[in-house]
Amino acid sequence: MKILAIVENTFKEAIRDRILLVLLVIGFIAIGSAKIIKPLALGEEAKIIKDLGLATITLTAVLTTILIGGKLVYKEVEKRTIYIMLAKPVTRYQFIIGKYLGLVLVIFFTITIMTGGYYLMLSLTNTEATLSLLLPILMTFFEVLIIIALALFFSSIATPITASLITFVVYFISNFTRDLKALAQISPSVVVKALANFFYYLLPNLANFNIRNLVIHNAIINPATILLSILYALIYSALVLCFAALIFQRKDF
Protein backbone atom coordinates (compact mmCIF):
# COMPACT_ATOMS: atom_id res chain seq x y z
CA MET A 1 0.00 0.00 0.00
CA LYS A 2 2.82 2.39 0.91
CA ILE A 3 4.57 1.62 -2.35
CA LEU A 4 1.30 2.07 -4.25
CA ALA A 5 0.91 5.57 -2.81
CA ILE A 6 4.42 6.50 -4.03
CA VAL A 7 3.68 4.95 -7.44
CA GLU A 8 0.49 6.96 -7.74
CA ASN A 9 2.21 10.15 -6.63
CA THR A 10 5.12 9.66 -9.07
CA PHE A 11 2.74 8.91 -11.92
CA LYS A 12 0.60 12.00 -11.27
CA GLU A 13 3.68 14.18 -10.96
CA ALA A 14 5.19 12.90 -14.21
CA ILE A 15 1.94 13.22 -16.13
CA ARG A 16 1.78 16.88 -15.10
CA ASP A 17 5.35 17.40 -16.32
CA ARG A 18 5.47 19.52 -19.47
CA ILE A 19 8.40 17.49 -20.81
CA LEU A 20 6.11 14.49 -21.26
CA LEU A 21 3.53 16.58 -23.07
CA VAL A 22 6.15 18.12 -25.37
CA LEU A 23 7.67 14.71 -26.16
CA LEU A 24 4.26 13.21 -26.87
CA VAL A 25 3.37 16.07 -29.22
CA ILE A 26 6.72 15.74 -31.04
CA GLY A 27 6.22 11.97 -31.21
CA PHE A 28 2.77 12.33 -32.76
CA ILE A 29 4.05 14.89 -35.26
CA ALA A 30 6.84 12.46 -36.23
CA ILE A 31 4.39 9.57 -36.67
CA GLY A 32 2.00 11.87 -38.55
CA SER A 33 4.77 12.98 -40.91
CA ALA A 34 4.66 9.48 -42.41
CA LYS A 35 1.71 10.68 -44.47
CA ILE A 36 3.90 13.36 -46.06
CA ILE A 37 6.80 10.97 -46.69
CA LYS A 38 4.53 8.39 -48.34
CA PRO A 39 4.56 9.81 -51.89
CA LEU A 40 8.36 10.18 -51.85
CA ALA A 41 9.12 6.60 -50.88
CA LEU A 42 8.92 5.02 -54.35
CA GLY A 43 7.28 1.73 -53.45
CA GLU A 44 8.73 1.45 -49.96
CA GLU A 45 6.01 3.43 -48.17
CA ALA A 46 4.98 0.56 -45.91
CA LYS A 47 8.51 -0.06 -44.65
CA ILE A 48 9.22 3.62 -44.06
CA ILE A 49 5.91 4.26 -42.25
CA LYS A 50 6.45 1.22 -40.03
CA ASP A 51 10.11 2.08 -39.34
CA LEU A 52 9.35 5.69 -38.56
CA GLY A 53 6.53 4.82 -36.16
CA LEU A 54 8.48 2.17 -34.27
CA ALA A 55 11.60 4.33 -34.01
CA THR A 56 9.51 7.27 -32.77
CA ILE A 57 7.87 5.16 -30.08
CA THR A 58 11.28 3.96 -28.87
CA LEU A 59 12.85 7.42 -28.99
CA THR A 60 9.94 9.05 -27.15
CA ALA A 61 9.98 6.38 -24.45
CA VAL A 62 13.76 6.63 -24.04
CA LEU A 63 13.80 10.45 -23.92
CA THR A 64 10.87 10.53 -21.48
CA THR A 65 12.76 8.13 -19.23
CA ILE A 66 16.03 10.03 -19.42
CA LEU A 67 14.52 13.48 -18.92
CA ILE A 68 11.93 12.63 -16.27
CA GLY A 69 13.88 9.81 -14.62
CA GLY A 70 16.96 11.98 -14.24
CA LYS A 71 15.27 14.31 -11.78
CA LEU A 72 13.02 11.81 -10.03
CA VAL A 73 14.91 11.41 -6.76
CA TYR A 74 16.90 14.62 -6.80
CA LYS A 75 13.73 16.73 -6.99
CA GLU A 76 12.41 15.13 -3.81
CA VAL A 77 15.67 15.92 -2.02
CA GLU A 78 15.86 19.45 -3.38
CA LYS A 79 12.25 20.25 -2.53
CA ARG A 80 12.82 18.55 0.81
CA THR A 81 9.65 16.49 0.34
CA ILE A 82 11.82 13.46 0.98
CA TYR A 83 11.89 14.37 4.70
CA ILE A 84 8.12 14.30 4.90
CA MET A 85 8.09 11.02 3.02
CA LEU A 86 10.74 9.33 5.14
CA ALA A 87 9.22 10.64 8.36
CA LYS A 88 6.30 8.37 7.54
CA PRO A 89 6.60 4.62 7.97
CA VAL A 90 8.17 4.21 4.54
CA THR A 91 11.51 2.51 4.13
CA ARG A 92 14.04 3.92 1.71
CA TYR A 93 13.97 0.87 -0.54
CA GLN A 94 10.16 1.12 -0.69
CA PHE A 95 10.62 4.72 -1.78
CA ILE A 96 12.99 3.68 -4.59
CA ILE A 97 10.73 0.83 -5.75
CA GLY A 98 7.71 3.13 -5.66
CA LYS A 99 9.50 5.75 -7.75
CA TYR A 100 10.62 3.07 -10.20
CA LEU A 101 7.17 1.57 -10.64
CA GLY A 102 5.66 5.03 -10.96
CA LEU A 103 7.92 5.84 -13.88
CA VAL A 104 7.28 2.38 -15.36
CA LEU A 105 3.59 3.25 -15.32
CA VAL A 106 4.30 6.57 -17.02
CA ILE A 107 6.28 4.83 -19.75
CA PHE A 108 3.58 2.19 -20.15
CA PHE A 109 1.07 5.01 -20.53
CA THR A 110 3.30 6.85 -23.05
CA ILE A 111 3.97 3.73 -25.12
CA THR A 112 0.28 2.76 -25.11
CA ILE A 113 -0.81 6.18 -26.35
CA MET A 114 1.93 6.27 -29.00
CA THR A 115 1.03 2.74 -30.14
CA GLY A 116 -2.58 3.85 -30.57
CA GLY A 117 -1.41 6.79 -32.71
CA TYR A 118 0.87 4.47 -34.65
CA TYR A 119 -1.88 2.01 -35.53
CA LEU A 120 -4.16 4.92 -36.43
CA MET A 121 -1.50 6.23 -38.82
CA LEU A 122 -1.07 2.74 -40.31
CA SER A 123 -4.78 2.52 -41.03
CA LEU A 124 -4.93 6.10 -42.39
CA THR A 125 -2.13 5.35 -44.83
CA ASN A 126 -3.62 1.94 -45.75
CA THR A 127 -0.52 0.20 -44.45
CA GLU A 128 -0.84 -3.38 -43.28
CA ALA A 129 -1.16 -3.19 -39.49
CA THR A 130 -0.28 -6.63 -38.21
CA LEU A 131 -0.17 -7.65 -34.57
CA SER A 132 3.46 -8.68 -35.02
CA LEU A 133 4.35 -4.98 -34.89
CA LEU A 134 3.46 -5.07 -31.20
CA LEU A 135 6.43 -7.34 -30.53
CA PRO A 136 9.15 -4.69 -31.09
CA ILE A 137 7.05 -2.24 -29.05
CA LEU A 138 6.91 -4.77 -26.21
CA MET A 139 10.68 -5.16 -26.44
CA THR A 140 11.07 -1.37 -26.31
CA PHE A 141 9.10 -1.42 -23.07
CA PHE A 142 11.49 -3.97 -21.56
CA GLU A 143 14.50 -2.04 -22.86
CA VAL A 144 13.17 1.07 -21.17
CA LEU A 145 12.71 -0.84 -17.88
CA ILE A 146 16.50 -1.04 -17.71
CA ILE A 147 16.96 2.62 -18.65
CA ILE A 148 14.46 3.66 -15.94
CA ALA A 149 16.47 1.73 -13.34
CA LEU A 150 19.68 3.39 -14.54
CA ALA A 151 18.09 6.86 -14.59
CA LEU A 152 16.80 6.33 -11.07
CA PHE A 153 20.20 5.13 -9.91
CA PHE A 154 22.00 8.15 -11.38
CA SER A 155 19.25 10.46 -10.12
CA SER A 156 19.94 9.30 -6.56
CA ILE A 157 23.60 10.28 -6.80
CA ALA A 158 23.69 13.28 -9.16
CA THR A 159 21.91 16.47 -10.18
CA PRO A 160 19.14 16.14 -12.82
CA ILE A 161 21.23 17.40 -15.74
CA THR A 162 24.22 15.23 -14.83
CA ALA A 163 21.99 12.20 -14.19
CA SER A 164 20.20 12.64 -17.55
CA LEU A 165 23.51 13.10 -19.33
CA ILE A 166 25.11 10.03 -17.75
CA THR A 167 22.00 7.95 -18.45
CA PHE A 168 22.08 9.06 -22.08
CA VAL A 169 25.77 8.20 -22.43
CA VAL A 170 25.20 4.77 -20.89
CA TYR A 171 22.19 4.27 -23.20
CA PHE A 172 24.31 5.26 -26.20
CA ILE A 173 27.23 2.97 -25.31
CA SER A 174 24.91 0.11 -24.35
CA ASN A 175 23.61 0.00 -27.89
CA PHE A 176 26.87 -1.19 -29.27
CA THR A 177 28.28 -3.35 -26.52
CA ARG A 178 28.55 -6.07 -29.17
CA ASP A 179 31.53 -4.13 -30.51
CA LEU A 180 33.15 -4.57 -27.11
CA LYS A 181 32.68 -8.32 -27.44
CA ALA A 182 34.21 -8.19 -30.92
CA LEU A 183 37.09 -6.12 -29.55
CA ALA A 184 37.67 -8.72 -26.83
CA GLN A 185 37.79 -11.44 -29.48
CA ILE A 186 40.24 -9.73 -31.82
CA SER A 187 42.51 -7.91 -29.37
CA PRO A 188 45.88 -9.60 -28.74
CA SER A 189 46.26 -7.78 -25.40
CA VAL A 190 45.07 -9.71 -22.35
CA VAL A 191 44.26 -6.49 -20.48
CA VAL A 192 42.14 -5.08 -23.32
CA LYS A 193 40.45 -8.47 -23.68
CA ALA A 194 39.61 -8.58 -19.96
CA LEU A 195 38.42 -4.96 -19.86
CA ALA A 196 36.29 -5.30 -22.99
CA ASN A 197 34.71 -8.48 -21.65
CA PHE A 198 34.15 -6.87 -18.24
CA PHE A 199 32.28 -3.90 -19.74
CA TYR A 200 30.41 -6.15 -22.14
CA TYR A 201 28.83 -7.97 -19.24
CA LEU A 202 28.58 -4.92 -16.95
CA LEU A 203 26.75 -2.62 -19.35
CA PRO A 204 23.19 -3.50 -20.36
CA ASN A 205 23.10 -5.12 -23.77
CA LEU A 206 20.33 -3.00 -25.23
CA ALA A 207 20.84 -4.36 -28.75
CA ASN A 208 19.06 -7.50 -27.46
CA PHE A 209 15.82 -5.55 -27.49
CA ASN A 210 16.02 -4.12 -30.99
CA ILE A 211 14.02 -6.55 -33.12
CA ARG A 212 12.32 -3.88 -35.25
CA ASN A 213 14.35 -4.72 -38.34
CA LEU A 214 13.54 -8.44 -38.03
CA VAL A 215 9.81 -7.80 -37.68
CA ILE A 216 9.65 -5.25 -40.52
CA HIS A 217 11.42 -7.67 -42.88
CA ASN A 218 9.38 -10.67 -41.67
CA ALA A 219 12.58 -12.44 -40.64
CA ILE A 220 12.50 -15.44 -38.34
CA ILE A 221 12.69 -14.53 -34.67
CA ASN A 222 13.64 -17.15 -32.14
CA PRO A 223 11.06 -17.03 -29.29
CA ALA A 224 13.86 -18.00 -26.90
CA THR A 225 15.67 -14.75 -27.76
CA ILE A 226 12.57 -12.77 -26.81
CA LEU A 227 11.93 -14.62 -23.57
CA LEU A 228 15.57 -14.59 -22.47
CA SER A 229 15.86 -10.89 -23.28
CA ILE A 230 12.77 -10.12 -21.19
CA LEU A 231 14.26 -12.13 -18.32
CA TYR A 232 17.54 -10.25 -18.81
CA ALA A 233 15.70 -6.90 -18.57
CA LEU A 234 13.91 -7.91 -15.37
CA ILE A 235 17.06 -9.19 -13.67
CA TYR A 236 19.23 -6.27 -14.81
CA SER A 237 16.66 -3.71 -13.63
CA ALA A 238 16.29 -5.49 -10.29
CA LEU A 239 20.06 -5.45 -9.78
CA VAL A 240 20.40 -1.75 -10.60
CA LEU A 241 17.44 -0.98 -8.32
CA CYS A 242 19.05 -2.95 -5.48
CA PHE A 243 22.22 -0.98 -6.00
CA ALA A 244 20.30 2.32 -6.08
CA ALA A 245 18.43 1.36 -2.90
CA LEU A 246 21.71 0.44 -1.23
CA ILE A 247 23.23 3.83 -2.01
CA PHE A 248 20.05 5.60 -1.04
CA GLN A 249 19.99 3.67 2.25
CA ARG A 250 23.44 4.96 3.18
CA LYS A 251 22.70 8.55 2.17
CA ASP A 252 22.47 11.20 4.92
CA PHE A 253 19.59 13.64 4.64
Next chain:
Amino acid sequence: MVMSRRYLILTLLFLLVLGWFLLYFLQQRIEKTYRRTLRERLVEEMMYFPSGKFLRPVLIEYQDLGADLVWLRAIQYYGHHLMTDRKFEWLGHIFEILTQLDPRFIAAYHFGSIIMAWDARQPKEAIALLRKGARENPLHWQIPFDIGFIYYSRLDDYDAAGYYFLVASKLPNAWNVLERMSAFAYQRGGKTEVSRQIWIDIYNRTNNQAIKNLAERNLQLLQADEDIVFLQSLVNKYRATFKKKPTSLYDLVKAGYLKYLPKDPWGGQYVLRDSIVISPKANRLRSGKY
Protein backbone atom coordinates in the same frame (compact mmCIF):
# COMPACT_ATOMS: atom_id res chain seq x y z
CA MET B 1 -2.22 48.95 -16.40
CA VAL B 2 -4.41 46.39 -18.14
CA MET B 3 -4.36 48.49 -21.32
CA SER B 4 -0.60 48.86 -21.32
CA ARG B 5 -0.19 45.09 -20.86
CA ARG B 6 -2.54 44.47 -23.73
CA TYR B 7 -0.54 46.90 -25.87
CA LEU B 8 2.65 45.12 -24.90
CA ILE B 9 1.24 41.75 -25.95
CA LEU B 10 -0.07 43.17 -29.22
CA THR B 11 3.27 44.85 -29.92
CA LEU B 12 5.09 41.60 -29.21
CA LEU B 13 2.75 39.66 -31.49
CA PHE B 14 3.20 42.26 -34.21
CA LEU B 15 6.98 42.05 -33.83
CA LEU B 16 6.83 38.27 -33.97
CA VAL B 17 4.85 38.27 -37.22
CA LEU B 18 7.07 40.98 -38.66
CA GLY B 19 10.18 39.10 -37.59
CA TRP B 20 8.93 35.91 -39.16
CA PHE B 21 8.25 37.65 -42.48
CA LEU B 22 11.72 39.16 -42.30
CA LEU B 23 13.22 35.69 -41.79
CA TYR B 24 11.14 34.36 -44.67
CA PHE B 25 12.48 37.00 -47.08
CA LEU B 26 16.00 36.66 -45.73
CA GLN B 27 15.94 32.91 -46.31
CA GLN B 28 14.73 33.47 -49.86
CA ARG B 29 17.56 35.95 -50.44
CA ILE B 30 20.07 33.44 -49.02
CA GLU B 31 18.68 30.76 -51.37
CA LYS B 32 19.21 33.11 -54.33
CA THR B 33 22.84 33.71 -53.42
CA TYR B 34 23.59 30.00 -53.91
CA ARG B 35 24.93 28.96 -57.25
CA ARG B 36 22.82 25.84 -57.29
CA THR B 37 19.23 24.99 -56.39
CA LEU B 38 18.37 23.38 -53.06
CA ARG B 39 17.66 20.08 -54.79
CA GLU B 40 21.05 20.09 -56.49
CA ARG B 41 22.75 20.87 -53.22
CA LEU B 42 20.92 18.04 -51.45
CA VAL B 43 22.05 15.68 -54.16
CA GLU B 44 25.63 16.97 -53.98
CA GLU B 45 25.69 16.27 -50.27
CA MET B 46 25.53 12.55 -51.00
CA MET B 47 29.23 12.53 -51.84
CA TYR B 48 30.00 13.79 -48.34
CA PHE B 49 27.93 11.09 -46.69
CA PRO B 50 30.15 9.13 -44.36
CA SER B 51 30.50 5.41 -44.91
CA GLY B 52 27.91 3.04 -43.50
CA LYS B 53 30.56 1.58 -41.19
CA PHE B 54 30.76 4.94 -39.43
CA LEU B 55 27.05 5.75 -39.56
CA ARG B 56 25.94 2.41 -38.15
CA PRO B 57 27.25 2.88 -34.59
CA VAL B 58 26.42 6.60 -34.57
CA LEU B 59 22.76 5.90 -35.29
CA ILE B 60 22.66 3.38 -32.41
CA GLU B 61 19.31 1.60 -32.54
CA TYR B 62 17.84 3.90 -35.21
CA GLN B 63 19.73 2.46 -38.19
CA ASP B 64 16.53 1.42 -39.96
CA LEU B 65 15.30 4.99 -39.85
CA GLY B 66 18.70 6.14 -41.11
CA ALA B 67 18.42 3.67 -44.00
CA ASP B 68 14.97 5.05 -44.85
CA LEU B 69 16.34 8.60 -44.99
CA VAL B 70 19.22 7.49 -47.23
CA TRP B 71 16.65 5.69 -49.42
CA LEU B 72 14.73 8.96 -49.87
CA ARG B 73 17.97 10.76 -50.72
CA ALA B 74 18.96 7.97 -53.15
CA ILE B 75 15.68 8.45 -55.03
CA GLN B 76 16.33 12.19 -55.24
CA TYR B 77 19.87 11.59 -56.44
CA TYR B 78 18.74 9.13 -59.11
CA GLY B 79 15.83 11.30 -60.28
CA HIS B 80 17.97 14.42 -60.47
CA HIS B 81 20.75 12.84 -62.54
CA LEU B 82 18.31 10.93 -64.72
CA MET B 83 16.74 14.22 -65.73
CA THR B 84 20.01 16.14 -66.09
CA ASP B 85 23.49 14.80 -66.87
CA ARG B 86 22.86 11.04 -66.47
CA LYS B 87 26.07 10.72 -64.46
CA PHE B 88 25.60 8.47 -61.47
CA GLU B 89 29.08 8.35 -59.98
CA TRP B 90 27.90 8.24 -56.32
CA LEU B 91 25.22 5.63 -56.83
CA GLY B 92 27.42 2.77 -55.58
CA HIS B 93 28.46 4.75 -52.52
CA ILE B 94 24.84 5.59 -51.64
CA PHE B 95 23.60 2.03 -51.92
CA GLU B 96 26.63 0.77 -50.02
CA ILE B 97 25.65 3.01 -47.08
CA LEU B 98 22.00 2.11 -47.41
CA THR B 99 22.55 -1.62 -47.33
CA GLN B 100 25.07 -1.32 -44.53
CA LEU B 101 22.47 0.44 -42.38
CA ASP B 102 19.77 -2.08 -43.27
CA PRO B 103 21.30 -5.24 -44.74
CA ARG B 104 17.82 -6.82 -45.11
CA PHE B 105 16.46 -4.03 -47.33
CA ILE B 106 15.83 -6.22 -50.41
CA ALA B 107 14.22 -3.37 -52.39
CA ALA B 108 17.44 -1.38 -52.02
CA TYR B 109 19.53 -4.20 -53.56
CA HIS B 110 16.97 -4.67 -56.33
CA PHE B 111 16.50 -1.00 -57.23
CA GLY B 112 20.15 -0.13 -56.68
CA SER B 113 21.47 -2.93 -58.87
CA ILE B 114 18.96 -2.40 -61.68
CA ILE B 115 19.69 1.32 -62.02
CA MET B 116 23.43 0.74 -61.58
CA ALA B 117 23.47 -1.89 -64.32
CA TRP B 118 21.23 -0.10 -66.82
CA ASP B 119 21.28 3.64 -66.16
CA ALA B 120 24.75 4.03 -64.63
CA ARG B 121 26.20 1.30 -66.90
CA GLN B 122 28.04 -0.30 -64.00
CA PRO B 123 26.91 -3.95 -64.20
CA LYS B 124 29.93 -5.29 -62.31
CA GLU B 125 29.38 -2.88 -59.41
CA ALA B 126 25.70 -3.84 -59.46
CA ILE B 127 26.64 -7.51 -59.16
CA ALA B 128 29.01 -6.70 -56.26
CA LEU B 129 26.13 -4.99 -54.45
CA LEU B 130 23.87 -7.98 -55.08
CA ARG B 131 26.54 -10.46 -53.91
CA LYS B 132 26.68 -8.54 -50.64
CA GLY B 133 22.90 -8.80 -50.47
CA ALA B 134 23.06 -12.54 -51.10
CA ARG B 135 25.49 -12.97 -48.18
CA GLU B 136 23.11 -11.08 -45.88
CA ASN B 137 19.90 -12.67 -47.23
CA PRO B 138 20.80 -16.13 -48.48
CA LEU B 139 17.18 -17.28 -48.76
CA HIS B 140 15.88 -14.44 -50.93
CA TRP B 141 15.44 -15.63 -54.53
CA GLN B 142 15.19 -12.07 -55.88
CA ILE B 143 18.91 -11.42 -55.34
CA PRO B 144 20.41 -14.36 -57.31
CA PHE B 145 17.71 -13.74 -59.90
CA ASP B 146 18.85 -10.12 -60.34
CA ILE B 147 22.49 -11.28 -60.56
CA GLY B 148 21.49 -13.77 -63.26
CA PHE B 149 19.52 -11.14 -65.14
CA ILE B 150 22.46 -8.72 -65.18
CA TYR B 151 24.83 -11.46 -66.36
CA TYR B 152 22.30 -12.38 -69.03
CA SER B 153 21.30 -8.98 -70.32
CA ARG B 154 24.25 -6.72 -69.61
CA LEU B 155 27.32 -8.94 -69.60
CA ASP B 156 26.23 -11.69 -72.04
CA ASP B 157 27.67 -14.27 -69.66
CA TYR B 158 25.09 -17.00 -70.24
CA ASP B 159 26.73 -19.69 -68.10
CA ALA B 160 26.81 -17.41 -65.07
CA ALA B 161 23.23 -16.31 -65.80
CA GLY B 162 22.07 -19.92 -66.08
CA TYR B 163 23.75 -20.76 -62.78
CA TYR B 164 22.18 -17.85 -60.89
CA PHE B 165 18.70 -18.44 -62.36
CA LEU B 166 19.01 -22.04 -61.21
CA VAL B 167 20.13 -20.99 -57.71
CA ALA B 168 17.18 -18.55 -57.51
CA SER B 169 14.73 -21.24 -58.66
CA LYS B 170 15.67 -23.44 -55.67
CA LEU B 171 14.90 -20.76 -53.09
CA PRO B 172 11.54 -20.35 -51.28
CA ASN B 173 8.69 -18.60 -53.16
CA ALA B 174 10.78 -18.28 -56.33
CA TRP B 175 9.16 -17.36 -59.63
CA ASN B 176 8.15 -20.68 -61.22
CA VAL B 177 9.67 -20.05 -64.68
CA LEU B 178 13.20 -19.65 -63.38
CA GLU B 179 14.29 -23.21 -64.11
CA ARG B 180 13.19 -22.79 -67.73
CA MET B 181 15.07 -19.50 -67.91
CA SER B 182 18.15 -21.20 -66.56
CA ALA B 183 17.91 -23.81 -69.33
CA PHE B 184 17.46 -21.06 -71.95
CA ALA B 185 20.50 -19.21 -70.64
CA TYR B 186 22.66 -22.35 -70.71
CA GLN B 187 21.55 -22.96 -74.30
CA ARG B 188 22.32 -19.30 -75.15
CA GLY B 189 18.93 -19.06 -76.81
CA GLY B 190 15.76 -17.02 -76.79
CA LYS B 191 17.47 -13.97 -75.37
CA THR B 192 14.85 -11.48 -76.46
CA GLU B 193 11.96 -13.63 -75.25
CA VAL B 194 13.56 -14.31 -71.83
CA SER B 195 14.49 -10.65 -71.39
CA ARG B 196 10.96 -9.59 -72.31
CA GLN B 197 9.45 -12.05 -69.84
CA ILE B 198 11.74 -10.78 -67.07
CA TRP B 199 11.03 -7.12 -67.75
CA ILE B 200 7.27 -7.77 -67.88
CA ASP B 201 7.50 -9.56 -64.56
CA ILE B 202 9.56 -6.75 -63.05
CA TYR B 203 7.06 -4.20 -64.39
CA ASN B 204 4.07 -6.06 -62.94
CA ARG B 205 5.55 -6.83 -59.54
CA THR B 206 7.17 -3.54 -58.56
CA ASN B 207 5.55 -0.57 -56.83
CA ASN B 208 8.64 1.48 -57.60
CA GLN B 209 7.76 3.94 -60.37
CA ALA B 210 11.40 4.41 -61.40
CA ILE B 211 11.81 0.65 -61.94
CA LYS B 212 8.48 0.57 -63.79
CA ASN B 213 9.74 3.30 -66.13
CA LEU B 214 13.01 1.49 -66.67
CA ALA B 215 11.19 -1.80 -67.41
CA GLU B 216 8.89 -0.03 -69.85
CA ARG B 217 11.87 1.58 -71.59
CA ASN B 218 13.62 -1.78 -71.93
CA LEU B 219 10.47 -3.49 -73.22
CA GLN B 220 10.21 -0.79 -75.87
CA LEU B 221 13.87 -1.28 -76.80
CA LEU B 222 13.31 -5.04 -77.11
CA GLN B 223 10.30 -4.42 -79.34
CA ALA B 224 12.39 -2.07 -81.49
CA ASP B 225 15.16 -4.70 -81.73
CA GLU B 226 12.65 -7.31 -82.87
CA ASP B 227 11.17 -4.96 -85.47
CA ILE B 228 14.66 -4.10 -86.71
CA VAL B 229 15.59 -7.80 -87.08
CA PHE B 230 12.37 -8.39 -89.03
CA LEU B 231 12.81 -5.32 -91.27
CA GLN B 232 16.47 -6.16 -91.84
CA SER B 233 15.52 -9.64 -93.04
CA LEU B 234 13.15 -8.01 -95.56
CA VAL B 235 15.87 -5.61 -96.71
CA ASN B 236 18.20 -8.57 -97.26
CA LYS B 237 15.46 -10.41 -99.16
CA TYR B 238 14.89 -7.30 -101.31
CA ARG B 239 18.59 -7.06 -102.12
CA ALA B 240 18.73 -10.76 -103.03
CA THR B 241 15.63 -10.54 -105.22
CA PHE B 242 16.17 -7.20 -106.99
CA LYS B 243 20.00 -7.23 -106.90
CA LYS B 244 20.04 -3.65 -105.63
CA LYS B 245 19.83 -1.77 -102.35
CA PRO B 246 16.44 -0.37 -101.37
CA THR B 247 16.63 3.44 -101.29
CA SER B 248 14.24 3.64 -98.37
CA LEU B 249 12.03 1.36 -96.31
CA TYR B 250 9.08 2.35 -98.52
CA ASP B 251 10.65 0.18 -101.22
CA LEU B 252 9.69 -2.82 -99.05
CA VAL B 253 6.03 -1.70 -99.16
CA LYS B 254 6.24 -1.06 -102.90
CA ALA B 255 7.71 -4.54 -103.40
CA GLY B 256 4.71 -5.98 -101.52
CA TYR B 257 6.71 -7.29 -98.54
CA LEU B 258 4.76 -5.07 -96.16
CA LYS B 259 1.27 -3.56 -96.22
CA TYR B 260 2.52 -0.52 -94.32
CA LEU B 261 5.67 0.54 -92.50
CA PRO B 262 5.60 -0.28 -88.78
CA LYS B 263 6.24 2.56 -86.35
CA ASP B 264 8.79 2.23 -83.57
CA PRO B 265 7.44 1.81 -79.98
CA TRP B 266 7.66 5.58 -79.44
CA GLY B 267 5.58 6.40 -82.53
CA GLY B 268 8.59 7.35 -84.68
CA GLN B 269 9.91 5.92 -87.94
CA TYR B 270 12.50 3.22 -88.59
CA VAL B 271 15.18 4.49 -90.96
CA LEU B 272 17.38 2.84 -93.55
CA ARG B 273 21.04 3.89 -93.61
CA ASP B 274 23.42 2.07 -95.99
CA SER B 275 20.99 -0.86 -96.11
CA ILE B 276 20.99 -1.09 -92.31
CA VAL B 277 17.68 -0.61 -90.49
CA ILE B 278 17.92 1.59 -87.43
CA SER B 279 15.62 3.28 -84.93
CA PRO B 280 17.01 6.78 -84.18
CA LYS B 281 15.07 6.96 -80.92
CA ALA B 282 16.35 3.56 -79.72
CA ASN B 283 19.90 4.62 -80.55
CA ARG B 284 19.44 7.84 -78.59
CA LEU B 285 18.07 5.93 -75.61
CA ARG B 286 20.92 3.44 -75.72
CA SER B 287 23.51 6.18 -75.81
CA GLY B 288 21.86 7.79 -72.79
CA LYS B 289 20.51 10.84 -74.64
CA TYR B 290 16.85 11.10 -73.72
